[in-house]
Amino acid sequence: MEQQPILTVNKLNIDVSTPHGVTQVVRDVSFKIEAGKVFGFVGESGSGKTMTCMSLLNLLPGEAKVVKGSIKFRNKDILNCSAKDMRKARGSEIAMIMQNPMTAFNPVRTIGRHFIETLKTHLPITKQQARTMAIAYLEKADLPNPENLLKQYPFQLSGGMLQRVMIAITMSLNPSILIADEPTTALDATNQLQILQQLNWLRKEYDTGILLVSHDLGVIAQLADEVAVMYGGYIVEKAPVFKLFNRPMHPYTRVLLESRLGLTRRKIKSVQRVSVSSPNLINKENTCPFFERCEDADHTCVNDNLELKECEKDHLVRCVKSG
């Protein structure tokens, strides 16, 4: 039986206006997030992953704008939601954690004050109840010594601890969707593992749907159920995680997977084939963004109606040579 998705993004297009013209940073992006599932986003730096995340919370920076497409959360139309409704939904329905947890905290407030105030904003409870709840959630997140933790200031915790506290706060509001944008990028491997464990537990125990953005293919490989690969604002490939890693079809996905380092010291030479120039994000409706850098490019690629096509069941690719 098909599960009803919690969040549905359909043909999303985001433009950014710069003094030098309009840049199309997100183009024709569609995906769904289901309860208890992890949808992974990987891709080129600057390919529009963070912009996509921000649009889901209606939090795009001033110069960016959704110009086409829709975002539906259950039956709510996020893009046409009142500011008040959106404020209510943020945190309690759709929550977000970011790369640098320090920026999410006010440095002069204790962890306890953050936690309790967040709870009280969203729930009709007393301060004492909020405190009890905070301790319970810190315990659930396996954080040591919760009572003491509440008294500490953000700077007194390591980046890893702070990120785990952030997730505990997020969990306490029981959101249906969690957007995690590079949640472990600033952390070492040990802390990373703890965060992933926590996220995995969150989706299992609370059925939270997670959008996981990471440039670390190991992170995506371990946690994501389905993966989208982004390049130049487009999703160029989308597939269940095993299919994507075992049979990558898009030329960009292939060279990206070839760049995985692992713990060998073998020099990776294939990457030299790909030129350094970045994709042209200005104009060029519907042509292939990878054209200038693609090994397989030829005249057939100058197709101005390139679409994400299903090559085999659930495996979508945006390349004229596939399907």
Place this chain on the structure above:
Amino acid sequence: MGLLELKSIKKTYFLGSSVWGKRKIVEAVKNVSLTLEEGVCLGLVGESGSGKSTLGKILLGLEKPDQGEVWFQGRNLYNLKAKELKELRRNLQVVFQDCYSAVNPRLTVGEIIAEPLRNYERLTSAQEKKKVQEFLEIVGLCLEDIHKYPHHFSGGQLQRINIARAIALKPKLIILDEAVSALDVLVQVQILNLLAQLKEEFQLSYLFISHDLQAVNYIADRLAVMYKGEVVERLDDMEQLERLEHPVSKKLLSSVLPPYPSGERLGIINNMTKISL
């Protein structure tokens, strides 16, 4: 004697205000001694907050150590006249993680790369232009890029520009602090390959600071593991990585995720024994 010698470096930060009695002491670096030989890339790993960046800043003269000495090219860095220090600093460059804040957004790429040249060398504008073009080419960018501004570039390209600036004076040592950590893996490998090639070409030495053991393993010749402000283990031969002995090093090593989904996917996550904090 190595190119760089650290002798019993110590750095403590004081946090909060003493008026409210909430002053807290952070011993970011305690008693670190290290040697870096010419032509070597030393990888410095360790969990977040272990003091890696603080150590890097001390080497650059951006933070003064409370105790200890930094010897670079046989001179004590903290015991020099301003002019001597300036001369020494040209051999000591840095590339940070945040490539956007490292450049002045109002300068063109040509000006950004020329900046260190202008500080140290008297070149005619034709000579300068030729040099800048040469370095752009070395880092794999094209000549037209010379007139562009930072916001025209992706993070990976901008990081190449930062590298071009760092090598412009043909320094002896470059400190790379999480220089590739925020980039996609394809660009990471491209930049790591570029760094390896430049190291051969110009006999550079690197202090490669990162929490990413995979990137360090790919580029470094030697390794030092930091934990709570101290170097707890050293490795002179990277081929011996699997034989790291200190519990902290072992923990870091065993936490590296395989870069593919395996049969017991999530096993590594689910079965992880509780890590003591």
